[in-house]
Amino acid sequence: MIESMKSDAIRGPGRVPVRLKVNDREVELSVEPRTTLLDALRQELNLTGTKRVCDSGACGACTVLLDGEAVYSCMTLAITCEGRSVETIESLTGSSADAPALHPIQEAFIAEDGYQCGFCTPGQIMAAKSLLARNAAPSHEEIRRGMSGNLCRCGAYQKIFAAVGRAAHEMSGEG
Amino acid sequence: MKRFSFAAPGSAREAVRLLAENEDARLMAGGVDLGHEMKRGIRSPSLVVHLSRVARLDGITLNDGRLEIGALTKIQALESNEVVLEHAPLLAAAAREVATPQLRAMGTVAGNILQRPQCWYYRDPDSFCLRKGGKHCHAVAGDNRYHAILGGGPCHIVCPSDLAPALLALGASAVVTAPDETERTVPLSELFVGPGVDPHNEHVLAHGEVVTRLVLPSSAGLANAFLKARERTAWDFALSSVSALCDTGPDGAVRSARLVLGGVAPNPWDAAEAAESLVGRPLDDDAIGAAAAASVRGARPLRDNAYKVELTQRLVTKALERLRGD
Incomplete structure (x- = not known):
């Protein structure tokens, strides 16, 4: 196991790689530990359907599903989503001809x-x-x-x- | 949010070691409360030690009539877990009243009971109040409508947690791993400290100590009620909450009772005198009225929060009527 992958490894404060699944697609982000899942979705992945409003867990506009559970992405650090599955509003709309246009x-x-x-x-x-x-x-x-x-x-x-x-x-x- | 380094150790032992080696490291579980403080610049740790990869820190088990609840168990799990519903229904009822579905899916039981105060002076990044190392509690001269009526001074925060009063009523203890890797068990009655003892910390845990689980006796079959008054029916913290538990004998007389208040004192407030006044008599209107009056005995409201005195008495009355089966 390489040093940076050891369980007790201290990562950051600069950008670090974070692998997760977003809308059924494996992605590798490069984010600082302080980057929220909300900002990673919007700024790193251009998934701007998830909205940034209160940015303090007090409104719900940033709700996404994390391993199937609704959470506030503004109060979730992207680095804590390593290996987990995120679904955003963009996952609902069918992208192929045989999928319905809207959920x-x-x-x-x-x-x-x-x-x-x-x-x-x-x-x-x-x-x-x-x-x-x-x-x-x-x-x-x-x-x-x-x-x-x-x-x-x-x-x-x-x-x-x-x-x-x-x-x-x-x-x-x-x- | 200021930059920080991040570690997600695989064991409580490693987490304790990382904390011991880094004086300004902070533990993160659900991340809701610490994240809020970090966004506001109230805390800016150089290292966040995240507990998500520590094995066996979540889950609910029943051993010899004692419930063990892993520190990282999500609040949501307490709402519907069958063991909790049967052996600690008061805790399930309190969990249902916490925040919102999303926050219950994110927040953990230990994080909830150890969350920092919601006092708006404490949470204001521009306010350097007593709790943050300043000289004065700004609530004394300021807007103190949400502050303590019992046990306050020199700082007037209130316990924001719904689970902590319920767990105190249930006789729960926190199992804590210390930096020297020994384990100690801290009853919740000894876990919290008032501002008169320590105006900067709400609990006795030292830096480097990690709560790994909560243990509590089964309260299966005991009458119980959790009532919470708040301004909005979702999201809000308690203006006042009552966790009530009672064991009634076949003759209708109360054998034992617990009454713990949230939202009115710096820590979960054990209204022991009120609970003891119920013992040996039936839960009639006189007994309930006397206990409600005793529950707020010694209250010293500030300028804007006297309403909490009557609110709490009425909440206690309602909770005891519910125990009676009204």
């Missing part, structure tokens, strides 16, 4: 008008994806609770909850 959650947000300015929407949708993965048929109260880590400054909450309910319905094949 059912995205379709549901359009159908229910689940946004106004739209800036919090990528975070809302990733939070909804995590919620529906755990609970395929949430009650209205479970939706409110499951979506409570994402602020909408426009106040479109009722339509966001309706969109998540619709997405659950569509995704369970009952639509």
Whole structure:
């Protein structure tokens, strides 16, 4: 094992290589230990769908899935994601001809008008994806609770909850 | 955020050694609280020792009627784990009220109980308050609506954790690995220290000590309630919280009770006198009223936070009514 890979190796403070999977693609970042996952996604990988708003874990706009769990990427250091799997809003839209253009959650947000300015929407949708993965048929109260880590400054909450309910319905094949 | 070096050792022993060799190194678990302090420049360690690669620091087991909860167990896991639901339902109830789903998926149990105060003067990068080594607690003359009503002074922070009061009520202890690699067990009743003893630290752990797990007796079958008052129903820290636990005999008389308050004192506040006043009598309205009054005895509110006195009494009343089965 080379010195830099030893478990007790001290890395940084300059740029260090970090390997992780982003949207099913293996990537190697070169980031300082202080770089957040949010900044790495946006600035190193040009995945700007994940939004930077409060940058302090107090709004939810930067929500991504880390090994399937919704987390705030602004409060997650990229270096701590070594070997882990990250899903961003960009993973939802089909890229091949036979994949649907939009994910059912995205379709549901359009159908229910689940946004106004739209800036919090990528975070809302990733939070909804995590919620529906755990609970395929949430009650209205479970939706409110499951979506409570994402602020909408426009106040479109009722339509966001309706969109998540619709997405659950569509995704369970009952639509 | 200032630059720092990073290490993710594979064992608690290595983590302890890295801390011993680097005086301003800091431990990181979920990274939420330390990350916040580092972004604000309140702490700028030269080395962050991340615990994610340390084996066996997470997970929940039951051995001989005692729960063992790994220090890095995510708060989210406490909400729905079957062992916790059966043997420490009060802890599961408290976990459900922490922050948001995302923060519960990120934050760890030990990180939650050892999180630094949320006092806005402490968190203000431009404020050099008593807790940060300055001369004065700015809450005394400043806006102190969220500060302590019990046990405050010379610094008036409150315990921001929901899990710490619940774990104290449950009689939990922290198992700590020291720099000389020995292990010691610190009951939560001895883990926290008030600002009168140490205005700079909320606990007795020395630099280089690592909490590896929490142990607590099973409280299966005991009536319990966790109630938390806050301004918003999501995200917010407690204005006041009550962790209540009681064992009632077949005659309806209380055999033993615990009442611990969060959000009102610098540390989880053991309202022992109030809990003891319940013992030997049924949980009737008189007993509940007397315990609620006793729970805030000695309160010394500041200019803006007297509301917490009545709020806490009402919360205690509600919690005890719930224990009664109302």
